[in-house]
Amino acid sequence: MTETPVSGDSRQLEGNLDRLVQRARKVFDKAYLGVRSRQVLCRTLAGLFLFALPLLLLELARYLAGYASFGIAWWQYGALVVVCAGVFALSWLVRDYLRHSVSRGKTLGLFDSQLKLSNRLATADEFIGAVDRTGFMQAAIDDAVEPVQRAMGSEARAIDADRRWPLSRGSLLSVPATLCLLLLTIWLGAQERLHAAGESFAGTLDDLGASPDLSVVARLDDEATREEDRRSGDERPAEKTPGAEPGETADAAVPESFDSSASQPRGQPALLESQSEPSAGQPSGGLPSGAGSRPAGQAAGGQQSASGRESATGEQNPNRQAGAERQQAAGQQQAGAAESSGQQSANQSGDPAGSDSSAGGDQSADSGQESVAGNDSSAAPTDSAQNAQTAQQQAANQQSAQQASQRAGQPQGSQSGRAQDRGRTESEGAGGEQGGGEPDAQSQAQAQGQGGQPNAGQQQGGSQGEGRGDSNDAIKKNRGAAKAMLAVPTSDRLIGVRGDGPEQIRQEQSVPQEQEAGPAAASARAERGDRIGTLQQTEVSGWSRALVKNYFDRGGSATAGAPGETASDTPSTTTDSSEGQQP
Amino acid sequence: MTSAAGSQIESADQAREAAGQFREIYASIKAQVCAMMVGQDEVIDGVMTALFAGGHVLLEGVPGLGKTMLVNSLSQAVGTRFSRIQFTPDMMPADIQGTTVLVETPDGGQELRFQEGPIVSNLVLADEINRATPKTQSALLEAMQERQVTAGQRTIKLEEPFCVLATQNPVEQEGTYPLPEAQLDRFLFKLVVGYPKEQDYAAILDRTTGGVTPVIHAATSGEDVVAMREIVRQVPVPDIVKNYAIHLVMATQPDSRYAPPVVSEYVALGASPRGAQSLLLAGKVRALLNDRFAVSCDDIRDVALPALRHRMLINFHGQSDGISDEQIVEHILKTVDEPGAGRS
Numbered sequence: 001m002t003e004t005p006v007s008g009d010s011r012q013l014e015g016n017l018d019r020l021v022q023r024a025r026k027v028f029d030k031a032y033l034g035v036r037s038r039q040v041l042c043r044t045l046a047g048l049f050l051f052a053l054p055l056l057l058l059e060l061a062r063y064l065a066g067y068a069s070f071g072i073a074w075w076q077y078g079a080l081v082v083v084c085a086g087v088f089a090l091s092w093l094v095r096d097y098l099r100h101s102v103s104r105g106k107t108l109g110l111f112d113s114q115l116k117l118s119n120r121l122a123t124a125d126e127f128i129g130a131v132d133r134t135g136f137m138q139a140a141i142d143d144a145v146e147p148v149q150r151a152m153g154s155e156a157r158a159i160d161a162d163r164r165w166p167l168s169r170g171s172l173l174s175v176p177a178t179l180c181l182l183l184l185t186i187w188l189g190a191q192e193r194l195h196a197a198g199e200s201f202a203g204t205l206d207d208l209g210a211s212p213d214l215s216v217v218a219r220l221d222d223e224a225t226r227e228e229d230r231r232s233g234d235e236r237p238a239e240k241t242p243g244a245e246p247g248e249t250a251d252a253a254v255p256e257s258f259d260s261s262a263s264q265p266r267g268q269p270a271l272l273e274s275q276s277e278p279s280a281g282q283p284s285g286g287l288p289s290g291a292g293s294r295p296a297g298q299a300a301g302g303q304q305s306a307s308g309r310e311s312a313t314g315e316q317n318p319n320r321q322a323g324a325e326r327q328q329a330a331g332q333q334q335a336g337a338a339e340s341s342g343q344q345s346a347n348q349s350g351d352p353a354g355s356d357s358s359a360g361g362d363q364s365a366d367s368g369q370e371s372v373a374g375n376d377s378s379a380a381p382t383d384s385a386q387n388a389q390t391a392q393q394q395a396a397n398q399q400s401a402q403q404a405s406q407r408a409g410q411p412q413g414s415q416s417g418r419a420q421d422r423g424r425t426e427s428e429g430a431g432g433e434q435g436g437g438e439p440d441a442q443s444q445a446q447a448q449g450q451g452g453q454p455n456a457g458q459q460q461g462g463s464q465g466e467g468r469g470d471s472n473d474a475i476k477k478n479r480g481a482a483k484a485m486l487a488v489p490t491s492d493r494l495i496g497v498r499g500d501g502p503e504q505i506r507q508e509q510s511v512p513q514e515q516e517a518g519p520a521a522a523s524a525r526a527e528r529g530d531r532i533g534t535l536q537q538t539e540v541s542g543w544s545r546a547l548v549k550n551y552f553d554r555g556g557s558a559t560a561g562a563p564g565e566t567a568s569d570t571p572s573t574t575t576d577s578s579e580g581q582q583p
Numbered sequence: 584m585t586s587a588a589g590s591q592i593e594s595a596d597q598a599r600e601a602a603g604q605f606r607e608i609y610a611s612i613k614a615q616v617c618a619m620m621v622g623q624d625e626v627i628d629g630v631m632t633a634l635f636a637g638g639h640v641l642l643e644g645v646p647g648l649g650k651t652m653l654v655n656s657l658s659q660a661v662g663t664r665f666s667r668i669q670f671t672p673d674m675m676p677a678d679i680q681g682t683t684v685l686v687e688t689p690d691g692g693q694e695l696r697f698q699e700g701p702i703v704s705n706l707v708l709a710d711e712i713n714r715a716t717p718k719t720q721s722a723l724l725e726a727m728q729e730r731q732v733t734a735g736q737r738t739i740k741l742e743e744p745f746c747v748l749a750t751q752n753p754v755e756q757e758g759t760y761p762l763p764e765a766q767l768d769r770f771l772f773k774l775v776v777g778y779p780k781e782q783d784y785a786a787i788l789d790r791t792t793g794g795v796t797p798v799i800h801a802a803t804s805g806e807d808v809v810a811m812r813e814i815v816r817q818v819p820v821p822d823i824v825k826n827y828a829i830h831l832v833m834a835t836q837p838d839s840r841y842a843p844p845v846v847s848e849y850v851a852l853g854a855s856p857r858g859a860q861s862l863l864l865a866g867k868v869r870a871l872l873n874d875r876f877a878v879s880c881d882d883i884r885d886v887a888l889p890a891l892r893h894r895m896l897i898n899f900h901g902q903s904d905g906i907s908d909e910q911i912v913e914h915i916l917k918t919v920d921e922p923g924a925g926r927s
Binding site for chain 1 (some may be wrong): 591592593594596597598599602701775817818819822823824873875876877880881921922926
């Protein structure tokens with residue numbers, strides 16, 4: 001194939017084709033813009049609520065932070081959303097338009113299809129640019145000159161584009177959703193701020209009765225430590241704090257056994273009072289304590305309260321949990337010391353103080369269980385700071401008492417007994433408030449707190465035995481099997497006959513034995529005299545009767561008649577022989 | 584007769600001359616065939632298009648519609664050899680390809696001589712091909728594809744133009760072996776021969792029952808037909824038309840992006856690339872006949888139905904709903920847009 005030189009006609013044809021391409025491209029662009037704009041608008045409408053959502057979030061953040069509202073009118077909110085959506089849609093449309101492109105063949109095909117030119121224009125445009133042009137290609141180009149002239153003189157009609165609006169269900173629901181968000185934003189802006197801007201968020205939570213933040217807890221820890229040091233240095237016996245009267249708590253539903261007013265140490269009334277008094281109008285949520293020492297019985301309650309706080313605030317506070325664990329350990333140590341001191345005092349002195357101390361030890365465990373029960377049952381806010389303070393005081397008191405007794409050589413029971421008395425008094429107060437209506441929890445707590453005490457086993461058996469017995473041996477013997485069986489008396493053995501079991505076949509050889517056989521006499525058969533009955537005679541057909549007759553007739557004539565005489569000659573005078581021979 | 588036969592057409596004048604010759608030969612052949620055949624213009628055009636495109640044709644119709652007469656007339660008009668094979672269930676491949684027979688020599692001796700089968704011809708009418716066993720069918724179809732016959736150690740090249748026109752009776756289904764889809768794909772066209780129109784009956788009766796039998800003269804020769812085939816192959820196809828043919832073929836394949844929902848629902852197997860080859864080859868013939876020098880979308884659309892109807896497999900759902908191949912192809916032609924169709 002040879003390269004065909006581009007002639008003037010070809011150049012003119014090429015130019016005309018370019019103009020046709022430009023004209024057709026405008027038609028395609030216009031149709032594309034129409035279709036695409038409808039699609040973009042519908043999709044923007046479907047996502048309209050996304051433009052209102054940031055406004056709501058901003059307003060909410062300002063509300064929570066205490067800043068004033070934006071201060072713009074309601075219609076300005078709407079205008080802002082519409083403007084943002086419009087800008088977004090416009091930019092989207094511009095981007096799509098810049099990316100949109102139509103091929104030359106498609107644009108010329110518009111004229112081909114509208115003028116019914118059988119793709120002559122597009123074919124010529126393609127063959128003009130071909131490097132190796134064959135004869136048929138050149139002929140096709142020449143064949144397109146006249147159609148190009150015809151197309152130059154005509155206008156391309158608009159494309160039959162899809163004029164539907166692709167509205168979806170989401171786009172229809174987006175409008176009311178956007179209105180709701182805007183209304184919510186406006187309403188939020190009109191609300192009073194909870195606090196002024198700049199106030200700590202912790203103060204807001206304290207007003208709501210929530211648990212204090214870490215800074216408060218740390219502050220309390222420091223104060224408790226300082227108090228502890230002060231008391232250990234003074235070596236004063238623990239005194240009942242003034243004002244510790246039962247029933248004086250601000251809220252009757254305080255779950256902890258410690259009376260907030262009773263456990264309030266000297267020198268810190270303001271802090272605890274502010275913490276114990278729930279603010280007016282604020283809901284008293286069930287916020288359990290997370291700090292403070294507790295006896296062993298309160299371990300479960302402490303864990304519960306930690307988890308309860310997590311659920312209330314929605315976030316974990318590992319520091320608080322660590323502080324709670326420390327307090328729990330101190331409380332366990334206190335409980336163990338109280339038990340040992342109580343036992344020692346009972347054994348040594350046998351005085352009421354020792355028994356009181358043991359009782360106090362019981363009561364201290366009781367107080368822990370009551371606090372557990374209180375956590376379970378109450379919904380009143382607990383002042384964790386007060387509890388922490390009280391627990392730390394107890395631990396400090398006990399520790400100081402032990403140290404003092406060790407130095408002075410006094411029995412620990414008295415010291416611990418006084419500590420137990422204090423704990424008993426406090427627990428009595430708390431128990432009086434709660435009503436103490438959970439004996440099972442107390443008995444279980446006693447068993448847990450006192451371990452191998454003889455009462456524990458009995459009480460366990462009393463609570464769990466269900467009438468089986470009073471001792472562990474009884475439990476071991478029957479293991480509750482009697483309870484599991486139905487109360488239907490059944491014999492343990494059926495009355496019957498023992499079977500033989502499977503059949504056995506034994507083969508034995510039988511020996512034949514001789515026996516004498518009697519004589520066998522044969523009897524003669526006599527004539528029968530009786531009638532034998534009616535004989536059935538078969539019906540004899542005619543031809544057989546004639547046959548028999550002829551036979552006997554021949555025999556009869558042969559014996560009676562002369563020779564030569566046949567039976568036919570002589571008439572038969574005799575009767576049938578068969579008749580004569582009838583029986 | 585042909586100046587451009589066997590040579591590359593390099594100028595527009597040569598192209599115009601070759602196209603003119605083509606149209607002239609085509610018209611003369613058709614005139615001779617129409618002297619015997621009454622009506623059935625679409626079938627005649629389809630058969631001649633397949634002949635010039637170098638393909639084979641599958642004719643489907645009830646008996647007595649003139650299928651055999653058509654092929655016979657065409658062979659006489661083209662001036663080529665014609666053979667007819669009546670397929671029966673007991674036919675063996677050797678009956679088609681040929682076999683070695685023992686013949687007596689003039690000197691009294693005997694020798695083995697290869698006797699060519701009826702397939703060694705130019706125009707072969709394979710009557711009721713669905714009655715033959717698959718083994719016999721494969722022997723014929725191999726010859727159609729390879730254009731040669733191998734019998735023992737002998738290979739016989741089939742003389743061009745070689746065109747097989749097979750017939751199928753759609754009514755008789757007992758004792759038949761329908762052609763599998765892979766073998767149906769080898770036919771360029773599948774033409775359905777229908778009943779003649781009422782106005783054609785009189786002419787048919789006059790020509791077949793009268794005393795005068797039309798005589799068909801050879802309008803061309805086999806070499807001219809071969810030359811025409813080469814001219815057809817030189818007709819160019821622009822890219823937009825090529826893409827349109829590709830889109831049509833892909834539209835017959837279920838789960839294709841060009842396939843309409845009807846195809847995905849009712850078609851189990853779509854057309855292969857042979858379908859696109861058939862579209863382009865037949866489109867080239869139509870372009871020359873329509874006085875154009877390049878294939879257009881109109882040509883592709885004209886030959887789409889006979890070229891694609893037998894290349895699709897309707898699934899059971901479609902068969903139960905009574906969907907036919909023609910309906911699928913017509914729906915595809917409406918759905919697939921031409922380039923610049925004016926729809927955005």
